[in-house]
Amino acid sequence: MSDFNEIIEFIRAQVNKGLKNIPIPDTPRYLYDPIRYSIRSKGKRFRPILTHLSGRANNVDPDVLMNISLAVELLHNFTLVHDDIMDNDTIRHGKDTIHEKWDSSTAILAGDGIYTLAQIVLNQLPYNVTPLSKYFNNTTLDICEGQALDKEFENDQSITEDMYLNMIDKKTGSLLSASVALPMIYNGESDDRIKIYEAFGRYLGRGFQIQDDILEITSDSIIMGKSLGSDIQEGKQTMMVIKARDKFPREWDEMLSDSNLSDLMKNIPSFFESKGIIEETRLISKSYFNSSLDCLQRLDGIIVDELIQLVELIEKRTY
Amino acid sequence: MSDFNEIIEFIRAQVNKGLKNIPIPDTPRYLYDPIRYSIRSKGKRFRPILTHLSGRANNVDPDVLMNISLAVELLHNFTLVHDDIMDNDTIRHGKDTIHEKWDSSTAILAGDGIYTLAQIVLNQLPYNVTPLSKYFNNTTLDICEGQALDKEFENDQSITEDMYLNMIDKKTGSLLSASVALPMIYNGESDDRIKIYEAFGRYLGRGFQIQDDILEITSDSIIMGKSLGSDIQEGKQTMMVIKARDKFPREWDEMLSDSNLSDLMKNIPSFFESKGIIEETRLISKSYFNSSLDCLQRLDGIIVDELIQLVELIEKRTY
Numbered sequence: 001m002s003d004f005n006e007i008i009e010f011i012r013a014q015v016n017k018g019l020k021n022i023p024i025p026d027t028p029r030y031l032y033d034p035i036r037y038s039i040r041s042k043g044k045r046f047r048p049i050l051t052h053l054s055g056r057a058n059n060v061d062p063d064v065l066m067n068i069s070l071a072v073e074l075l076h077n078f079t080l081v082h083d084d085i086m087d088n089d090t091i092r093h094g095k096d097t098i099h100e101k102w103d104s105s106t107a108i109l110a111g112d113g114i115y116t117l118a119q120i121v122l123n124q125l126p127y128n129v130t131p132l133s134k135y136f137n138n139t140t141l142d143i144c145e146g147q148a149l150d151k152e153f154e155n156d157q158s159i160t161e162d163m164y165l166n167m168i169d170k171k172t173g174s175l176l177s178a179s180v181a182l183p184m185i186y187n188g189e190s191d192d193r194i195k196i197y198e199a200f201g202r203y204l205g206r207g208f209q210i211q212d213d214i215l216e217i218t219s220d221s222i223i224m225g226k227s228l229g230s231d232i233q234e235g236k237q238t239m240m241v242i243k244a245r246d247k248f249p250r251e252w253d254e255m256l257s258d259s260n261l262s263d264l265m266k267n268i269p270s271f272f273e274s275k276g277i278i279e280e281t282r283l284i285s286k287s288y289f290n291s292s293l294d295c296l297q298r299l300d301g302i303i304v305d306e307l308i309q310l311v312e313l314i315e316k317r318t319y
Numbered sequence: 320m321s322d323f324n325e326i327i328e329f330i331r332a333q334v335n336k337g338l339k340n341i342p343i344p345d346t347p348r349y350l351y352d353p354i355r356y357s358i359r360s361k362g363k364r365f366r367p368i369l370t371h372l373s374g375r376a377n378n379v380d381p382d383v384l385m386n387i388s389l390a391v392e393l394l395h396n397f398t399l400v401h402d403d404i405m406d407n408d409t410i411r412h413g414k415d416t417i418h419e420k421w422d423s424s425t426a427i428l429a430g431d432g433i434y435t436l437a438q439i440v441l442n443q444l445p446y447n448v449t450p451l452s453k454y455f456n457n458t459t460l461d462i463c464e465g466q467a468l469d470k471e472f473e474n475d476q477s478i479t480e481d482m483y484l485n486m487i488d489k490k491t492g493s494l495l496s497a498s499v500a501l502p503m504i505y506n507g508e509s510d511d512r513i514k515i516y517e518a519f520g521r522y523l524g525r526g527f528q529i530q531d532d533i534l535e536i537t538s539d540s541i542i543m544g545k546s547l548g549s550d551i552q553e554g555k556q557t558m559m560v561i562k563a564r565d566k567f568p569r570e571w572d573e574m575l576s577d578s579n580l581s582d583l584m585k586n587i588p589s590f591f592e593s594k595g596i597i598e599e600t601r602l603i604s605k606s607y608f609n610s611s612l613d614c615l616q617r618l619d620g621i622i623v624d625e626l627i628q629l630v631e632l633i634e635k636r637t638y
Contacts, residue, residue: 031467082431086424105405105470108427109463112401116459128447140435144428148350151424
């Protein structure tokens, strides 16, 4: 294992330990059983890793980074729990989602509790947390807006690539930006520097989300397939769907209207493949990863090797 | 109109104006239309009024009180939006609830947004808000616990009066306590004084909630009736239900098993009335209102006339 992979594994293990050490009472079980289930589930922990790597590069106290990174991961977790209800997703990281294992009411309340815990963890810092808290809540509102746009876009055939990018900037990019920007706000860095980190997160978010949509199509795992099916049924927009509709409107409509769901799950990937849409979209994803790396080059005087390696690691992921 | 009623009307109007002036963007409409609908709906505004009255008595800056009171009202609003989904309530203050007018997904996201706005408003104070924010989030977690207990208690015939009181302390009392305690925390008052305000809020919450349960039974409005019906179907616990079950187990069971829903809605109130349960419960509610007034007497040097009058006003309410 390379030195860098060891660093990532170490941070991930520390974050998982931190999540496990958040004091969650035993009762009421209606609230805390699903919260425990959710925050101790597997996850890639990319967001807390981003916080630690950007903070390390700027010499931020590791204890502070731990609190910020746990708050960021809990915020992410909360949005997943509520989004899974709204999107009828039944599987997350190979396990039943909360609303599937329990019910929607339980999942609504668990999400509320997780978001509250996120802020309790953030407020534990021995410091005037108000600037961090402001940024944190503005990020949450951005994510809510992104989710609202995602819901509005369902079955809307007029969505353009720019509208799609604006949606993922809010839904995905804003939290990646916050993950790297919060340690900078703690450090009292200049607005210019914070803006560079935000742009880094936004580009990374675009690369990451577009890549995610491709992986859903090209991966042959059952879980991915299930998710693809439900996404299609709900008329979710992705870069590939928009391209297919724009460039091959007649053929795309024909395929969608002719097929039943199980046919669709086979035909859509081969449609994207044969029309060159996967390759084209892959290049777009790559260009955003490159843009995120360009941002890092603008951070004079900071050694950003670890963040560069993380971007490269994310770019190479296969699930 | 008495001077005191004029004060209350003035504060209510100011709070409504404050809620209306919170900058809510136009789009995405999926998120902001229901938020606007919800926070500009009617409401008694008891919680913000409590904040203003306790703060006035302690010479807290009115601008600070406005931010705290709006945050408290938004937190209340958020819990109502999510509770209404969980409890299948379709009417609130004479208007369709969000999940009824739109759908559950819309209501989940609107609630998330309203809670986020609550904290954004709190963080606008020109001050280190961390102590307030900590208290605020601990209150939210208490409310989540209260709602969890309420859900756990549904159809559980073993719930005692003490368990019920613990549930309403969390679900109702904690926010009333926070409404009066937050200005004291801002003021840097002693823990002892804050504890008195918290006890005041807790007793007021018990009086208020038990009174609410009585009003649902004795009020003949269609809205109240509808709510009673859904509460019974869901097996909700109230002080009166617990007393009926404890004191008249056989007759209570018989009535519940024999009747259809529309019969129940007539028979339950007359059961409570004829068995003296309404009168007994009314006295309990009254004793908690009195305990809340006793707390106020322990606040040496503070003129609490307005809070006393507010308790008396709440005690006399008929809806």
